Amino acid sequence: MKFLTHIRMMLLCLHIVMIQSHEHSNTIVFDTPDSSCHKLSIGLENSITYLTKKWQLHGLAPISYPSVFNNYIAHAYSELYQQDIIIKIGQSNDECKALEYFQGNGMVELLDYDLEHFALLLQYIPSNITLADYLCITQDDNLAISAFVDVFKRIHASPKHLTVAHYVKLEDELFLLHSYNFTKIPAHLLQKACNLYGQLFRSDTPEYLLHGDLHCRNILQNDNEFIAIDPWASVGPLTYEAASFLTSPTDFLLLHDTIQDILQNRLNRLSDELQLDKQQLRDFSFIRLIYLACICETKNRNDDWIEQFIQVAQVVNRLNI
Structure with a gap:
């Protein structure tokens, strides 16, 4: 019984790693009924284009992970900030307010944001180990x-x-x-x-x-x-x-x-x-x-x-x- 439990835990670990390493296309559907989020879904491609130019992003690589809510998240290099970053287009600006409040104390660093596009430019953490x-x-x-x-x-x-x-x-x-x-x-x-x-x-x-x-x-x-x-x-x-x-x-x-x-x-x-x-x-x-x-x-x-x-x-x- 303990052996079978150990095998199941190993498979779970492998499943978690596979989920986190998986990349998908730029097609993102926001499944919230909120009207502002619906507009964000329709204009997502335009938002990405605008933010890519604003923050001088290169090598945009979308990231997929299991979540109750859908957000557009991608890894890229910002020529403006001269570093790897994470860009996140969400469903509200609440996360931005929280990150400003905590100012990196125990939390990921907020580099920049765009309230109109519900977008965050975040510190990139290379390990990706949760x-x-x-x-x-x-x-x-x-x-x-x-x-x-x-x-x-x-x-x-x-x-x-x-x-x-x-x-x-x-x-x-x-x-x-x-x-x-x-x-x-x-x-x-x-x-x-x-x-x-x-x-x-x-x-x-x-x-x-x-x-x-x-x-x-x-x-x-x-x-x-x-x-x-x-x-x-x-x-x-x-x-x-x-x-x-x-x-x-x-x-x-x-x-x-x-x-x-x-x-x-x-x-x-x-x-x-x-x-x-x-x-x-x-x-x-x-x-x-x-x-x-x-x-x-x-x-x-x-x-x-x-x-x-x-x-x-x-x-x-x-x-x-």
């Missing part, structure tokens, strides 16, 4: 936890209360739990998530600017440290930031018969080392998984993703506090 890859290679979850804790502490070294009007509130994002007739998510799990939502978002809970999606595949190795990429830029409790990591990557975790022990150790260490409330951390982890399953259903994503989120949520529900 924390998920690192975990898959080392098979040492405690090393992965330590790497995450370091990134978290650098990002939130001096957390500040914000004027939330300038950013999307996590509370509003997670309200999706209440606002759709979901058919692929067990009713009792959805109801539990809705109940926890009402308990966790209280008026006296301090709110900070979060990365908002700080899972293992949004953390890249850069020389001797790890840095975060792709912030969602939500305003909410710091506990949610750690919840993003606690249950990722779900496909890797589900290969282990000891998944509950792994998650319990993560819960204990993250709570202790980051001084976060253990029950809130567990509850936010549960809510996040159900929320991600909800997003997948609204966007008609692969049902396998929904099933993974549900399975891990059921394990989280059994963790001790």
